[in-house]
Amino acid sequence: MHDLKWSEREKKIARRVFEAALHQELGEVMAEFKEKAARAEEPDDMWAVEGWLAQRRRDIDTRYDFRYSQLVIVFGRLLREGRITEQQLEGLGEDKLSYIGRIATL
């Protein structure tokens, strides 16, 4: 899986799908962050937002790893989470799609 070769065309598709999913997820976190901040009434609510945000950042940093050695795992998870679709991945080689599909069903 780590030895998959990505063509230039595949790299472009991968980058586009990756960035779109990340952008979407960051937008959701932003919206939730603003809502939580606006709702905070006590200092403890504020520290809870800080902890939640740090957790979300670590989670996103872990899940969005654009190394070609990690990308089929990344896309497999995103597919399982419903954050990307199989249609978006069209154009990737069967070797990648096969791994991605298997990881998505884990």
Next chain:
Amino acid sequence: MHDLKWSEREKKIARRVFEAALHQELGEVMAEFKEKAARAEEPDDMWAVEGWLAQRRRDIDTRYDFRYSQLVIVFGRLLREGRITEQQLEGLGEDKLSYIGRIATL
């Protein structure tokens, strides 16, 4: 300085002054937090708020240390910062006030 004895009356005064300053400062942080969150436009703004908030929490944790061995230092700093007044400290013994006053002018 660490051997100062605090009477029950002094402890009550200290607790009241301490809590009032902490409450005030937390309120300021809350207001600034909500303003920063509302103004955030990009994910980077959001992560900057997270970093700022973590820093404020550590700073407050360090500065508001209600151990009797630390209290004259705490009050000295708060006095220097203008967060408490000499009037609020009335009723504390001269031994404490002397230390607090010296630390306030450092």
